[in-house]
Amino acid sequence: MTLSINDHTLITMAHGAGGRAMRCLIEEVFINVFGGEQLLRMEDQARLDMAQLSSLGDRLAYTTDSYVIDPLEFPGGNIGSLAVNGTVNDLAVGGARPLYLSCAFIIEEGIEVGLLRRIVEGMRDAALRAGVTVVTGDTKVVPRGKGDKVFINTSGIGVIEHGVNLHATQCQPGDKIIVSGSLGDHGATILQARGDLALEADLQSDCQPLHGLVQLMLAECPDIRAMRDATRGGIAAVLHEFATASGFAMRLHEEMLPVKPEVRGVCEILGLDALHFANEGRLVAVVPAKHAEALLRSMRQHPAGQDANIIGEVLDKAVARVQVATALGGERLLEMPDGELLPRIC
Amino acid sequence: MTLSINDHTLITMAHGAGGRAMRCLIEEVFINVFGGEQLLRMEDQARLDMAQLSSLGDRLAYTTDSYVIDPLEFPGGNIGSLAVNGTVNDLAVGGARPLYLSCAFIIEEGIEVGLLRRIVEGMRDAALRAGVTVVTGDTKVVPRGKGDKVFINTSGIGVIEHGVNLHATQCQPGDKIIVSGSLGDHGATILQARGDLALEADLQSDCQPLHGLVQLMLAECPDIRAMRDATRGGIAAVLHEFATASGFAMRLHEEMLPVKPEVRGVCEILGLDALHFANEGRLVAVVPAKHAEALLRSMRQHPAGQDANIIGEVLDKAVARVQVATALGGERLLEMPDGELLPRIC
Structure with a gap:
């Protein structure tokens, strides 16, 4: 041999x-x-x-x-x-x-x-x-x-480091929910790379390290309650985790969600929700409202946070659920993903 | 659902x-x-x-x-x-x-x-x-x-712990090679469990934790040079690693090798060498000769070391090879296993 x-x-x-x-x-x-x-x-x-x-x-x-x-x-x-x-x-x-x-x-x-x-x-x-x-x-x-x-x-x-204490249990009513960038890029890219789609969109995974952005965020706002990278199950899974751990409901605002048109297109074709799509370089943070705007400005200075946005808040409702305020003034519940539709995304 | x-x-x-x-x-x-x-x-x-x-x-x-x-x-x-x-x-x-x-x-x-x-x-x-x-x-x-x-x-x-320094590079000519128990039990058990053998031997894997035995050995002899658990590739692979890292040849004595009759039987049927068989609860240690006998007595007091034996020594030959002194007075080289014969053993 x-x-x-x-x-x-x-x-x-x-x-x-x-x-x-x-x-x-x-x-x-x-x-x-x-x-x-x-x-x-x-x-x-x-x-x-x-x-x-x-x-x-x-x-x-x-x-x-x-x-x-x-x-x-x-x-x-x-x-x-x-x-x-x-x-x-x-x-x-x-x-x-x-x-x-x-x-x-x-x-x-x-x-x-x-x-x-x-x-x-x-x-x-x-x-x-x-x-x-x-x-x-x-x-x-x-x-x-x-x-x-x-x-x-x-x-x-x-x-x-001493003094850093992030826990999903710490989310409080009134806190703001921030996402670090556009949602669903990785999930949509993988679906397209599999040849499952009938379209040719210009998609690229958001796969990137987030440690630099996190260090900057903690320096700007040591009171951040919790953070998660939104991988399998998308930000829907993350927000359900936050809601379950804290016992408070989470509300998103549809028009504040950063979703690229190409990703939106993939979602429409497949009848899927970008909030269930995996990301590999996006984080969701829950922060005290008074620090949210300053934190957002800092995040946008960092390459991994350019498209960061405040997307919602923690409600004063003691139920573990996630709701979305739609652009038309309605409300819908965001389900925890069953996840059958997006296997082997990571 | x-x-x-x-x-x-x-x-x-x-x-x-x-x-x-x-x-x-x-x-x-x-x-x-x-x-x-x-x-x-x-x-x-x-x-x-x-x-x-x-x-x-x-x-x-x-x-x-x-x-x-x-x-x-x-x-x-x-x-x-x-x-x-x-x-x-x-x-x-x-x-x-x-x-x-x-x-x-x-x-x-x-x-x-x-x-x-x-x-x-x-x-x-x-x-x-x-x-x-x-x-x-x-x-x-x-x-x-x-x-x-x-x-x-x-x-x-x-x-x-402070002061514990095990490295394969530290093996010295004259050092003794000790094994903690019988060889090849795990490998032979897996081959039999697959139904690959025509015999029904009373075999059981040696799968067990070794940390207690190791602690006892280090307490008895802080000068132990190196240890390895002999998994994939068996003790042959371990001794080749020791030889390569230290630059000295290793010699085993065939009659000192603890191999159960049932395992020997499996080896004979398949034309394989128990020294290439995987173990999952056996270690090989290289120790200064002057401590070897006392260490061996201690090891045999421990349930995981009952069948421990001194099986060979490090030679004063600056070549990375492993040889076996046969019962009949001859010498043979123990090859590094190619390993094609025993896939998925762990």
Whole structure:
């Protein structure tokens, strides 16, 4: 068996079996692309200096997500950049400074090494941009037909500075709801990339890191109650979480929702609601009303917050529901998404 | 759509889509079984007290592994207990005290909730036994034929006490190689559970946590050079890693290798070497010769080290290779496994 690898090499079961072929794959693809000294040390674990972590804050934030998106490559990113940004954002919206990631690949037998390399390059570039380091990893291979090309899990570690306390339970009546940018771009892009649509719109995923925007927001307004990145289930799922955790109803104003015309078009064709569409670079924040306008001005100075808008408020109604004030002066309830319509969006 | 779930409910794409059905699955299976307050808080991240972590040591250990074993349930465990013990052991053999785990499921559409529940119960029991807490998680569902029932990723965080420094680079000529128990039990059990064998042997996986044994070993002998749990690729892969990292050859003595007769039988039938078989509750340690006998006596007092044995030594030969002194007085090279023969063993 020859062990040398190039971009046209097809992955075999041997590449996941712990022996020489796997070592070769890891060196040729992961270590070559990441250039990571941590990974090179061949220990099964990363070791991180506790004093350095402690100097940055008083709590460690820890999160995990698996990515099973279809297709693997799309306008604005690939599963690799998504896996980095998704986990970076989970840390960031909890108020943590993202620092270290793990990455674990489940690869289907038969894919080309070139695809894997592009994905790993997407991870590397996203990690550089977000200022995080991939410090530990794992590779498994499953037989043809027992997976779907590539699944990635990233877990992440960050540090929360003393005094930062974001919790969905803290939302209060009168608070304003702010979104950091246009809604549904990622979801609409993935649907189009699958070829499910009869139109050719100029769409691009919003996949990007949000830690910089979050740091700026916390500096401007330390009293922010809660933040979430609006991924699976869209901002509808986030607002239902906020409503359930706080016990107060949330109201959105339809005309304040930033939805691009192209995304609106996709929604109309499919009869879907952009508020249920996944985003991968958008956050929703609940903030005290008196700080909302100043915070919004700051957010718009940041590249990831240019299209930020105040979209609603927390109501003085002790029911866990989300309602939308329509442009025509009516009210409708925004349901928690069942989610059957948008599988494998992340 | 009815959202209530029982053990005969089949998983659908909606259970992974971020909406009500997913919330229902998480509550009914994960939160019911784990009973975790951390998971109940509905934050996407766990927050861990840094002062408490710092009080336990000066470095954080961090690791990840995905588990794709086939079959999911086997004598001695299931993919859930495996996913906990595997990550606990990766932390432990680096000298860390395992503390927190993340768990992320990729579920294939169509499996029964009852199977998922048994797996999660396996995780819970293993976590209790290992003294670790699952603090954050994720659930994805992929369509039928795009996965294989259940894949699990666990990442883990532990703390390394000041003064503990295990590194494969530290192996020195004359050092003894110790293994904590019989070799190949897990690999042979999985092959039999697949129905690949023509025999019915009384086999059981060695799947178990090793952190207690490791703590006892470090207390007895703080000068241990390096440890590894011998999973994919078996002790052959571990010893090749030690040889490559240290630059010294390793020699085993065939008659000292603890291999059960049933496992030896499986190896003979298949023409495989038990030294290439995966273990999920066995470690290999390299220790200074002068401490080896005392350490071995201590290990044998521990339930996870009853069958521990000194199996070889580091040679004063600056070549990265592993050799076996046979019972008949000969020598053979132990190859790094290609690994094609034992896929999906963990």
